[in-house]
Amino acid sequence: MRFLAPSLLLGLLAALLPWLVHLIGKRRALPVRFAAMQLLMRAERRISARRRLREILLLVARTGVAAALPLIFARPFAERTTDLPVASLDPQSAVIVLDDSASMSRAAGLSTMFERARDRARALVRQFPSDVDLALLLASAGSSPKISELSPERARVLEALESIVCSARPADYASALRNASLILAGSAHAKRRIYLFTDLQAAGWESGTGLPASGAPEVIIDDVTGAAPWGNRAVLDVGVVPAPEAGAGGIAVDAELADFSLTGMRGLGVGLKVDGVAVAKGFVDLAPGGRGHKRFLHRLTGEGGGAHEVEVEIDGDAFRLDDHRLAHVELARSMSVLIVNGDPRTARNEDEPFFFAAALRNGLPGAAVTIKLPDDVSPESLGGTTLVALLNVAQPSQAMASALARFVSAGGGLFISVGDRVDATIWNERMAKLLPQPLGLPRTASALPGQHASEIVDDRPAERLAPIDRSHPLLASFPERGEGLVSARFFKYMLLDPAPESAERSVILRYESGAPALVEKQVGKGRVMLLSTTVDREWTDLPIRTGFLPLVREAARRLVGVTGDDEAASLRAGEARTLVFSGDEQRLEVSRPDGSVWVARREPASATNSVLYSETDRLGTYHVRAVGADGTVSARPELDFVVNLDTRESNPARLDPALRPDRIALASPGGKPPKHRVELWHTLAAIMIALLLCESALTLRRRRA
Amino acid sequence: MSEGATGSGEPPRPGLLDPVDLARLASLELRARTIVEGAFSGMHRNLHPGTSVEFTEHREYAPGDEIRRIDWKAVGRADRYFVKRFEDETEMRTFLVLDASASMGYRRLGVSKLDYAGYLASALAYLVGQQGDAAGLLLFDEKARSFLPPSTRPGQIREVFRLLESAQPAGRTDAALALGRLGEQIDKRSLIIVMSDLLDSEPDEPGVEARGALPERLRQLRARGHDVALFHLLDPDEVELPFDDLIFFEGMEPGDPRTLLAQASDLAQAFKRESAAFRDRWRAACLEASIEYRFARTDAPPAEVLRAFLADRQRAVRH
Structure with a gap:
């Protein structure tokens, strides 16, 4: 033990004070010649052991207090060897980056x-001299800085360190070091x-170090793994596709597995859970560093179009x-679709409903799809049907128009696409109540738009869609720039006559020219959607675009009020999810996997009716529910989503030493461990x-005695 | 036998002087008379009850006896001459035995135990003298220091007073030895009144036997037909230890090596318990030997102590 102010040790003489007081007090004792010494000695023998112990303890306590001051x-200190960076002993400004x-x-x-x-990190903070300015950041992507201003308050940093919880987000060292x-x-x-306190995993360094080219601060990396390699096995992906061969409600769950070790794994157990219940188990052999696949077939037994949580473990x-x-x-198993084929062809791929029916069958496994010719459809045949699609139908009969009006008003969905066979005049006359906008004249695109890379070359003049508005629930699941949809080319489409502004009517998609492409209208309890072009390749190449299937699937769901999964329903930790308010909903609540909400x-003045949820740092299922203006609470299963791990975090590969940003050795140059x-x-x-x-307790006890 | 305790815990009767007030009186004789008068206010009984005309025994006629005392009825029955003897004619002698060792000189407030014993002894001697009985005195420490045989001669009581007034506390205590000598010298039935602090002579204390065995001596006296009363005198300090300071205690008697440095307040509770147990042991030992035990604190009015003693004795005789 050494002292910063050894001269103050002279004060230790004060420790003699209690002894002096004791001795002086002894001398000052009042002498009394007493007759009953025999009784006195007996009384003293009775209490002497206790009393002497108390006296000794009192003397020791008082001596200790006098010596402690x-x-x-004198500021005593001890020197201990440490494996923490010796550089921490200098006066400096330091940012601690903790990899979470x-x-x-x-x-x-x-x-x-x-x-x-x-x-x-905690030990390092304690090791810093008191004049070091500190800040604290986290290394996970999208994390907020814990302490973003330099401050000498070590207690604050220690407190912040204590409150940090390891996240499920991937690392983003470049952002952390840049900040x-x-x-x-x-x-x-x-x-x-x-x-930087990290495991030095290679993932997370893809964007470089983030340090400025000149004047960069020194980086000191504390590899908490001790450079020990680790093997890992992971579920990289889980895909669910319809499996009619498994029966009604059948699904196939495909799991992609990976081994990140030098030894591989034989007989790796793989299990399937549906809604938290284990339903299947299998085994897979994985080669060292190799990949493997496992497919499970399963029949979902729930009624209706309920959502299901599938988990591979x-x-x-x-x-x-x-x-x-x-x-x-989510399987729309109760959906029954009647497609009225207005332009039948002998070649299947030229048949009007070919792409539309395929999109429905693949996008909505379990949906019952029936295709009929217009003459085969009677008003009675609408019974049991939830969605009717009139594809390029020349003219609906009066009876059919009336039946469809009743059908939609009662809650049914009606999808209408046009084509060469459509007689706009009769449609406008008989279907006026149902059409979102009156049909106009067909229009052929006059100019060849800019050609996109790797697209199918078609020399016909065409038009494209205007940028999509993802705030519409139907489009919420599409990528931000509408890839797969806006690339579609429209050679011909039908213009729609103007209609008065109405809350029941809205334009979902427009062409670049501003003409409506997809319009919807609320009629009674049901909904009608009008596509102003064909659903085959006659007027557009939309059916062969990747956006066609989700567009048809979401349109069908929206028309019959069935909720469903979408691409955005599966996120990676750290990714954001757009949540859209519907109707008069005033509040959306997201229940996180840890139970927090x-x-x-809804901001009344906001131009958009959606919010961005970004707190996806926990793996699991996030459930969404909405609160209406009247306080009613209803589930929004179509907004539910799951958050999975970013699979880059599964790879234990370490950062190439040549790419490390640290330039200071952890140990002191002399080889001696730092103190x-x-x-x-x-x-x-x-x-x-x-x-x-x-001392207080003993004195009090003595007074009481 | 009766026993009792008198001390400052009981309020003194009006007109009874406490020891400090008594000490202000000029002579021991006056103190004795004051004590007796205080004790006998409203109570005119003798120390030896049954005197005057009460018959006690027959004795064979001897030349010189009064003819009128001859019991003619007894002569007729036994064909020999007997004379009647009455209570006031029995030779009841009273021995006052006082411990005058150094420990009896302890005094902090009030009077010493020896002074207090002197007050009681002088009052008793005065009373005995008034009744025409013989009173004697023995002052002892580790040996018999002064011995005045009982007598009814004129000036006997004054001699008792003189010896009591001149007594000074000194020497070690050996009451057993003194009482042993006394027992050897008394050949007639007597009332023996012992006054001592009894310190360092306990009935049950291991090792005390070697120093004299006072209880045993008292039992022997009682067995020989003597009437024995024991006044156990203690200073209030020896009952309660009412000190607050750090005290260096030393023994009082010569050659006593015992010392103790202690915060007296720490010891007070334990000391009180020890003192009470000490008195209880003596009380039990006296009860067992049919000896009258009477405890008195030196702050109690002596007349009160004397009155209680006499009252108990009269009550015992009546029953």
Whole structure:
């Protein structure tokens, strides 16, 4: 033990005071010649052991208190060797970057890599001299900075460290180091350093180091793994497709598995859970570093178009987050679609409903699809049907028009597409109540638009769709720029006559010219959707575009009010999900896998009727429910989604040493382990307080006695 | 036998002087008379009840006896001459035995135990003298220091007073030895009144036997037909230890090596318990030996103590 102010140790002489007081007090004792010595000695024998012990303890306590004070003022300290960066002992500004990405949650003995990293970060903070300015950042993608301003308050940093929970997001070291550099740029200290506590996984460094080309702060990496390699096995992907061969409600669950080790795995257990219940189990052999696939067939037994949670799980290893993966599935099994083929052809792929029916069957497994010619359709045949699609029908009969009006008003869905055979005049006359807008004249595109890369070359003049508005529920699941949809070319379409503005009517898609492409209208309890072009390849190549299937699927769901899964229903941790308000909904609530609830309120002044939910840092299923203007709460299963791990986190490959941004060795250059100064006055102060309490208790006891 | 305790815990009767007030009186004789008068206010009974005309025994006629005392009825029955003897004619002698060792000199407030014993002894001697009985005195420490045989001669009581007034506390205590000597010298039935603090002589204390065995001596006296009463005198300090300071205690008697440095307040509770147990042991030992035990604190009015003693004795005789 050494002292910063050894001269103050002279104060230790104060420790003699209690002894002097004791001796002087003894001399000052009143002498009394007493007759009953025999009784006195007996009484003294009775209590002497207790009394002497108390006297000794009192003397020790008082001596300890008298000695502790000068010791505390002398600032004692001890020096201990440490494996923490020796650079931390300099005066400096430092940003601590703690890797809280998913891979840090893997087990390391009784704790996790994250806990190990946090412990070392905590030890480093305590090791810093008191004049070091500190900030604290996290390395996971999209994380918020914990302390973004440099401050010498170590207690605040320690408190912030304590509150951090390892996330399921992937790492983004470039962003973290970039932000750390920005924080350090305003530092007053000459030495500016970034201390990164990480497992040095290669994933997360794809964007480089993020450090500025010049004037970058020093980076010190603390590899909490000790450079020990680790093997891992993961479920990389889970896909669910209809499986009619499995019977009604049959699905096929395809799981892609991977091994990230040098040994591989024989007989790896793979299980299937549906709605949390284990329904199947199998085994897979994985070669070292290889991939494997497992397919499960299963029949969903629930009634109606309910949502299901499908989970594939493999035998556990140290990294548990990638040992299972979820998929959100909804089957519209009760959907019964009647397609009226207005332009039958002998060649199947030229038949009007060919692409439309295929999209329905594949997009909505379980949906019953019936195709009839217009003459075969009677008003009675609408019974039991939930969706009627009139594809390029020349003219509906009066009876059929009346039957369809009743059908839609009662809640049925009607999809209308046009074509060369449509007689707009009769349609406008007989279907006026149902058509979102009166049909006009066909229009042929006059100019050849810009040609997209790798698209099918067609020299016919065509027009494209205008940028889509994803705030519409039907389009919410499409990519932001509408890939697969806006690339479609429209050679001919039917113009629609103007109609008065109405709350029941809305344009979902428009052509670049501004003409409506897809219009919907609420009629009674049902809904009608009008596509102003064909659903075969006669007027457009939309049917062969990737966006056709989701467009038909979502249109069908919307028309019959069936909720369903979409591409956006499966996110990777850290990705955002757009949630759309519907009708008079005022509030959306997201129940997270850990039970917490996130609430978004509808902004009356907002131009959009959607919110972006980005707190997807927990794996599992997120359920959404809506609260209407009248306070009624209803589930919004079509907005439910699952969050899975970003599979980059499963790969244990380490960062190439040549790409490491750190340039300072952890150990001191002399080979001697660095020493860490530990101040002892806190301990002494605690001991002094304890002694004071003892002294008070003993004195009180003595007075009571 | 009767026993009792008198001390400051009981309020003194009006007109009874406490020991400090008594000490202000000029002579021991006056103190004795004051005590007796205080004790006998409203109570005119003798120390030896049944005197005057009460018949006690027959004795064979001897030349010199009054003819009128001859019991002619007894002569007729036994054909020999007997004279009647009455209570006031029995030779009842009273021995006052006082412990005058150094420990009896302890005094912090009030009077010492020896002074207090002197007050009681002088009052008793005065009373005995008034009744025409013989009173004697033995002052002892580790040996018999002064011995005045009982007598009814004129000036006997004054001699008792003189010896009591001149007594100074000194020496170690050996009451057993003194009482042993006394027992050897008394050949007639007597009332023996012992006054002592009884410290360092306990009935049950292991090792005390070697120092004299006072209880055994008292039992022997009682077995020989003597009437024995024991006044156990203690200073209030020896009952309660009412000190607050750090005290260096030393023994009082010569050659006593015992010392103790202690915060007296720490010891007070334990000391009170020890003192009470000490008195209880003596009380039990006296009860067993049919000896009258009477405990008195030196802050109690002596007349009160004397009155209680006499009252108990009269009650015992009546029953």
